[in-house]
Amino acid sequence: MHWNKTRECMDRYELRSYQLAKLKETVERVYHNVPSYRQKMQEKGVIPEDINSLDDLKRLPFTTKQDLRDNYPYNMFAAPLEEIIRIHASSGTTGKPTVVGYTRRDIANWAELMARCITMAGGRRDSVVQIAYGYGLFTGGLGFHYGAEKIGAVVVPTSGGNTRRQVMLMRDLGTEILACTPSYALCIIETLEEMDIKPEELKLKAGIFGAEPWSEKMRGELEEKLKIKALDIYGLSEVIGPGVACECMEQQGLHIFEDFFIPEIIDPVTEEPLPEGEKGELVITTIDKEGLPVIRYRTRDITSISYEPCPCGRTHARIHKLLGRTDDMLIIRGVNVFPSQIESALMAVGEAEPHYLIIVDRVNNLDTLEVWVEVSEQLFADEIRKLEEVKKKIETEIYTTLGINVKVKLVEPHTIERSEGKAKRVIDKRKM
């Protein structure tokens, strides 16, 4: 099912000429309205007239989160404040948050994008859509809200938290589509078990999970325990919020809406564009934004891209399920490790719960990695020997996939803090 078939299934040749026209407009707009863009372009010796093909995109300078911080709060806006109708901010972990602004048209476009995503998950006018993403400065809640409203779905804006009430409403209202972070979905599963509610008592059909990377194994767990299709959604506030890319029912990558965004994959170190299929950092240029257009924004997210046609009929490229962030990437004794890889190894062992915590430290100049794993009912055995075996099995699995030695520590259930938003998976105690 498509929300906007004309645009989502556009012929790729037409799409490219549309992108070029919109890219030119965007470059023109930022060059004239945003001093820092003009300055950067001048430093590179590029003027808007130089952009005559999509290939010319690589002549443009990159934009980073630091640029947004340096221009905090309004200096990157390409529209005057009288046209801005909304501010959102990223969950800045260090220092000032990143502030983003939307014009009325931007908000309408965002609703269009989110309507496409919710439709992909089977959402229709009569679907009950429960939005358990946080509402507020965070883009998750309101982004989904606009999309669901645009479709005309029955919107249940529960926001995050109060999980027991969340679950009660889910059952009583007959929620069909659940939108939240994957870690919160796990928290909901635990609460269902605590309240002794079987998935069969719910009407859930699909979950749209995002705002943090999650593994295929976790998909299996969510789909099995909630009896749903679990779909991945991608977005970031600097670009627009959720709705940049989303999985269709094929679950073979996330369609990135190319009539709004031009994706590139680059090597994060050399900054050179990488060919189709290669893993690297995702870079996004917005081509239909007024408030805060971004040119070649360094997302820090690691993925690859495919332009292969999708059986769903959409012509827009697909990015691989996110593999991690360049910032989350841990370098352990010279090996690049993403928390998602540890998660996959845990789930491969089977008995482990998906609640885990990675603790990185440095002892005698050597990086150490400890993984805390909660002992579930299934995992618990009466004999020490069996518990030691489980430990060993997880350690071996991680060693096999990542090639590093880790120490697994079995902890009691609920030792690891539950998250209603983005899960904190890593504690890095190394002092460098």
Place this chain on the structure above:
Amino acid sequence: MFVKQISVFLENKPGKLYQVTEVLKEHNIDISAISVADTTEFGIVRMIVDKPELAVEAIKAAKFPVSTTDVLAVEVSDTPGGLNTALKVLHDANISIEYLYSFIKRNGDKALILFRVEDPTKAVEILKAEGIKLYTNEEINSL
């Protein structure tokens, strides 16, 4: 002819065992045998209690992983060589023991020992054939 034993997973941290006994106290559950197996990081506390089902439910509600295991409650004479007699029977039948611990309660001049063995069904058969008495949960409760 088995006795239901409750095992609880605990992290090796101060106050953990206390939290479990607190739960049992609140539910007025009597412990008739207890043992703690420990490693540097975690331990398993094993117990025989008078109300095993209630104990499992209460410990589960307190969010500790808990499981039940069938063990043998073997009567031995509380004199030199008493335990040896029972062990000899198992040894001769080539049944290995995972662990054992003793009861707080006694039956007159008899001591009670808990055995977790590799092949419990076979062990019961052999011990009985040798005239060694095995207890049930009910018999222990009535001591």
